[in-house]
Amino acid sequence: MDDIRMIVTDMDGTFLNSKHQVSPDFPIVYEELRKRNILFVPASGRQMTGITKYFGDIENDMAFIAENGGYVIYKNKELFADRLEPTYIAEIIREIRTIPGATAVLSGKKKAYVDTDNEEFISYISQFYTINEKIEDLTQEIDDRIFKIAVYHPEGSELNVYPVLKEFEKYNLEIVVSGKHWLDIMNKDINKGNALEKLQDALDISPQQTMAFGDYMNDIEMLKNSRYSYAMKNAHPSVKEAACFEACTNDNFGVLKIIKDYLDLR
Template identity: 75%
Template sequence: MFHLQTLITYDYQLYLMNNDRLMNDIRLIVTDMDGTFLNSEHQVSPEFPEIYEELKRRNILFVPASGRQMSGITKYFGEKEKEMAFIAENGGYMIYKNKEIFADELDEQYVAEIIQTIRKIPGATTVISGKKTAYYETENQSFVDYIAQFYTGNQKLDDLTVALDDSIFKIAVYHPDGSEEHLYPALEKFQKYNLEVVVSGKFWLDIMNKDINKGNALEKLQKTLNISPQQTMVFGDYMNDIEMMKKAEYSYAMQNAHPSVKEAAKFEALSNNNFGVLDTIKNYLNAK
């Protein structure tokens, strides 16, 4: 048995007793990053290395899945990167053991129109996320410093409506007063162009090709590795995690999650500031 100091709640113990086969065959654990795996200071729990080694010993693959740029995810995992899978750009880009297994390219036909619409929204700022790097046009240095934690590679351009020599995964839009209220109403109309427009965080909204989401990326990974939804556990906190919830038998919304995510998930984990992802994983490992 894997020994870590942890408290298993009465409800969880009762659920285990009534479900003898609970998670006996878990082979894949997939987690969102911001608001889920990372705490509010964007930190990884100091317990993660020990837990990760135990997951590896049990042949359970740990997979971060985020709206972040790929390098903005992998930087947290060091040498472990070469043996892990990662889902980046809200499902638009996926690697496994440092090999690309899926890369989408945003249809650029409507990019200029989208950028021009965003420019008319007071307080909105745009980041175009490409395979080579991320691009922005704002002069606001505070914003540039802020996005550097998510987009470790970034470049300023004078005009984002100009065609780029890069594969573009998505358009990410930031609003300091909230994306659901201030961005989505103005940008949802672009869904008519066969694009996904999704609120991906309290302050962020993403625009991608239709059917690009974490759920479809997870399904591709499951098929690649011959792992079923019944062998999959997922964690998330915002609306861009909902499609992923549908691809796993064991779906967890964080205590701090958006209400719609809690409705979509089957279970609830402790908040990200209590490292609820690792708390749930420890409960599982200690119960086996």
């Protein structure tokens, strides 16, 4: 295996276990990565603060890819921030309202926005969107840079949401199933893979020097931009097809096991 200079990992279903916990071994592993000048990069559909909250003081030395590639920072400096065209948002929100059981979240730079009265749902999304606000109507223009529209469906987004919303690809938008219950709508070419490329270019790190881990369809471009690409054992079949290697499940902290093997940590 060539010298690795960057390790990038999805969060939910990949780096975190099913209880959204970090492996207790991570601090030891991270210290070894730091000594070897290997950059650790969490990459998620989550809001930026929904990712950084797991890393405490070391976040100042890390890079983060948030909003499925719509927002990238390195050592607390912004490298990239996208903006979803407000013109399309209202039309898409109205279409989402026609889908029984679907709930929309607008994810912005300042905070995330919902217009549901379902307190249980708001509590649930607060683990991903730690700064959020309930507003009267998501079809009204908001004074914020909106990165994406996230759509939740309790019975699954791939079958219940994607078939209805894929028509909005006509507006040059990316419609991607990002989890069992989630679908994300972003500008075309906004994905974790292109965000990773921006980071690689900025730091002069090649795909051959990159290791990546993922479990769902929104991770595929990121895996393709990494020589050492791993699908979790619990990953969607299309992700396993895209990856070169397989790691054990997120509940067995498969990401850490692979990294420890690479670092020869026992």
